[in-house]
Amino acid sequence: MKRKLIAAIGVATMAATVAACGSGDDGGGGGSSDAITVWLMDGSAPEEWVDELNAAFEEEHGVTVNVEIQQWDGIQDRVTTALSEDGTVDVLEIGNTQTVGYANTGGLAELGDLAGEPWNEAMLESAEVDDTLYAAPWYGANRVVIYDKGIWEEAGAEVPTTREEWITALETLQENTDAEPIYLPGQSYYVMGGFVADEGGSFAVEDGDGWAGALATPEAQAGMEFYAQLQEFSNAPAEIDEAEPQQSVDIVPNGEVASWIGLGWEAAGAVAAIEEQGGEADFGYFPIPGETADQLGHVFLGGSNLAVSGRAGNSEMANEWLAMATSQEWAQKFVDANGGGVVPNRTDVTATPEEGSFAEAMVASADVGYLPPLTTGWANVETDPNPIKELMTKALNGEDYQAAAGEADSEITDRINRE
Missing domain, CATH: 3.40.190.10 (Periplasmic binding protein-like II)
Incomplete structure (x- = not known):
């Protein structure tokens, strides 16, 4: 997908950037039993949501989360390289029209444990190949x-x-x-x-x-x-x-x-x-x-998914982080942190944007995304x-x-x- 259909999709309602928790800007992180590396795209999530999520994850699992912010320019080449290497990245954000391609080339791990979650059906289509889940829907937006x-x-x-x-x-x-x-x-x-x-x-x-x-x-x-x-x-x-x-x-x-x-x-x-x-x-x-x-x-329902690298350095904790980030609790917090201005990834999450806002009109079309x-x-x-x-x-x-x-x-x- 073009950068402006994903990266800037929620500028009207999202925070401008995500703060990196731990080291890194665009670099890769090696695998570690007490740390995971997460790639998020510039502008995709409110800083307070990322900080709160990672604090809760680290407290529960004793594992440090290193968030590395990626720019959309040139991201396909960087992702292709990272998915061919051991331990460069554990969890990564991928544009919804790109996910199937990476899954078909064997770069993404299967997420069987999350297959039964109540995902938004329109968003789920971009995360599956032959009824196998390779990513979790994260957020969507539309015109x-x-x-x-x-x-x-x-x-x-x-x-x-x-x-x-x-x-x-x-x-x-x-x-x-x-x-x-x-x-x-x-x-x-x-x-x-x-x-x-x-x-x-x-x-x-x-x-x-x-x-x-x-x-x-x-x-x-x-x-x-x-x-x-x-x-x-x-x-x-x-x-x-x-x-x-x-x-x-x-x-x-x-x-x-x-x-x-x-x-x-x-x-x-x-x-x-x-x-x-x-x-x-x-x-x-x-x-x-x-x-x-x-x-x-x-x-057109643009947006992003979250996936686990098939060569993650810490696949167990990568799966745990992704499951937490896309759970009902944290998905609802994500929508709330964005002022209701994103299409929810789950049917058990509600968006209540301000009356008369762009977000209100956008969310109304969530069920007819293509x-x-x-x-x-x-x-x-x-x-x-x-x-x-x-x-x-x-x-x-x-x-x-x-x-x-x-x-x-x-x-x-x-x-x-x-x-």
Whole structure:
């Protein structure tokens, strides 16, 4: 997964960094019977939660926990190296779209003792291979619609609960204000993927022992058609994604944008940028609507898992630490420490974010999260030039959908089946 879909996912609600308990910044720790090494990603957990958890673990087991904070840049190479060495790391945080790949290459230990825990089903999918648990879900987050309350009030637009109402609101904004009703660049493919999932489709499907692209299907075409319907209300080019230019700091603060679709860190970034310019942000938030009021739209559920290295120096204590960190008690404390602003990893954990907050809208969609194909080769699909992005641009520019989707499916099939 891209860094900004994981690392900064909860900037709006999470503490800025995790303090290392013990030695290390990016180095590796050797195995020891009285210590374990835990790799956490920069920005993934509140400092107070980490400190309290490790103090409780050390008191119970008499084992020191050395937390080493990792940066997302270059993390895949570092993890690959660490998992090939004895005792470099015991427990590590892994992005949810990366977990299956590391499990398939034999780098992760099986976590059979945790298989029966009440995990969030949408998050559990990324942690299993052939019904075997190789990681424990830790946290998730997803996009919501962010809107300018003042512009919506001026237009007389109402917060929608269905796709149809959403289009009506955008029409109202277009008719009654000079603002751009929605900023939606042509290549926000994870947003489009949610609409495809609403229709029962996916980017790719299992095909025998491999995978095959699935964009030339009625479901994917219907999802793309709704995306195109929304995109008609945007001035954004069809050839760019949400990252370049960055919608939260380059677009929203510098123009009249009535609404956009983003993550928590993007909402926080937009607020900060507007305030730096001497303005005042007044955002509201609502979940991406579904086709009916009783079913929210699907959203890409990004996040991280916690795993034990297959070559851990202290596998027994590594398993004990992971079990404690993801237990009901400590998972609830993790959610509370984040102000309810993460999707809980367990069904027996509750999130009670502040009313009207980004987190409230985000958590509402937790049960309709979707993930891309969970296979080692998916990273090859997301490499530029991304065939899904290219298809979206072609479709928005009026090219024949089926022909363009057929080309994209061929490319996806070739890439996803590479090791």
